[in-house]
Amino acid sequence: MRSNIGIEKNLYLLVLLVSAVSCKPLYNAGYEKTPMVDKKLSPPTKRLHKKLFLTSKKGIILGHQDSPGYGVGWKYDAAVHAFESDVQKATGDFPGVYGFDLGHIELDKTHNLDTVGFAPMRRNIQEAYKKGGIITLSWHLNNPFSDGSSWDTISAVDKIIPGGAYIKKYEHWVERLANFVKSLKYEGKEIPVIFRPFHEMNGNWFWWGDGNCSPSDYVALWKQTVHLLRDKHRVHQILYAYSPNIVDSESTFLKYYPGDAYVDILGADIYDHNDSETYAKNVKENLKILRSIAKRKNKLYAFTETGLEKIPNEKWFTEILYPNIRASGIAWILFWRNARESHHYVPFPGHKSETDFRQFCKSQDILLLGNLQTIDTQ
Numbered sequence: 001m002r003s004n005i006g007i008e009k010n011l012y013l014l015v016l017l018v019s020a021v022s023c024k025p026l027y028n029a030g031y032e033k034t035p036m037v038d039k040k041l042s043p044p045t046k047r048l049h050k051k052l053f054l055t056s057k058k059g060i061i062l063g064h065q066d067s068p069g070y071g072v073g074w075k076y077d078a079a080v081h082a083f084e085s086d087v088q089k090a091t092g093d094f095p096g097v098y099g100f101d102l103g104h105i106e107l108d109k110t111h112n113l114d115t116v117g118f119a120p121m122r123r124n125i126q127e128a129y130k131k132g133g134i135i136t137l138s139w140h141l142n143n144p145f146s147d148g149s150s151w152d153t154i155s156a157v158d159k160i161i162p163g164g165a166y167i168k169k170y171e172h173w174v175e176r177l178a179n180f181v182k183s184l185k186y187e188g189k190e191i192p193v194i195f196r197p198f199h200e201m202n203g204n205w206f207w208w209g210d211g212n213c214s215p216s217d218y219v220a221l222w223k224q225t226v227h228l229l230r231d232k233h234r235v236h237q238i239l240y241a242y243s244p245n246i247v248d249s250e251s252t253f254l255k256y257y258p259g260d261a262y263v264d265i266l267g268a269d270i271y272d273h274n275d276s277e278t279y280a281k282n283v284k285e286n287l288k289i290l291r292s293i294a295k296r297k298n299k300l301y302a303f304t305e306t307g308l309e310k311i312p313n314e315k316w317f318t319e320i321l322y323p324n325i326r327a328s329g330i331a332w333i334l335f336w337r338n339a340r341e342s343h344h345y346v347p348f349p350g351h352k353s354e355t356d357f358r359q360f361c362k363s364q365d366i367l368l369l370g371n372l373q374t375i376d377t378q
């Protein structure tokens, strides 16, 4: 799908492509040297990894959580089966990265914690992938000890790692998740996904977060989850992403890091809580930290969650966000979900920051789906 804002940008991408051909070693550096978490990764997933490396040299892919599932004032209707997005409604083009959340798949529910049905989710994942989109999955799973939500911080990690009394329950939960991921197929082949479990672990708001489990128990949980998915259930369509909340140093970033053999992509989740000065500073510093660790480890890195709720600052995208992410080398940026008027992170038609968002999306290095479709990463 070609965007109505994309002609100049596609010319720019063509120039980059020509220069890429003339300095190939630079473009090949990185992904070929990177050991993957899963040595048996499916060919489409290996291609996704390469594609992300190559596109990250050219720009930042725009992503949005739950984009085709709903927006402000509308919800996906499986009977009509239209593929919609507030990003598309505001800019004329779709996001390149699609975030979905698997919270409650562990309970065998038909809908996730935000009332998105897993069957329509699967359909939208297939449709997004068919169009050239990239899928990332988070998991706001319940607390396996108390059966409360992800935000029930009663300690649980120690109970579901080897030696814990609830390990069987957790294994069963992972099996359900594995079955859902394995069901993600297009034309008979597995759809590659970026799985980003146990995110924002350095914050104290989730049961797997700071103060609610020890770093070594967190690492044990991560490794066990990879072993279950990769080795027990033979899911070979996953790139694993580790994404803390704001950090102040490389060592804080790495406090819960499960190790190079267990992580494919490094990420950061940073929100603007109506204090743009602090946000800008955090973004700049954190993306620098990410970049430096990622370069050393030859890993991909991305801005895995961000946004300013309701976007009350009309020029937020061009004046606050863009100057702090440009030239950062992040592979993608994911804006959080457009749930309702009081909880959204991307403008919808008629929103006062719609023009600014369009302007931001027109930036040469911000890549929407139409731009992604023109990049040759074979």
Ligand code: BMA
Pocket (backbone or CB within 6 Å): 101, 113, 114, 140, 336, 337
């Ligand atoms: C949070 C909010 C919640 C939602 C959760 C998981 O940031 O958007 O409303 O349930 O993410 O998607």
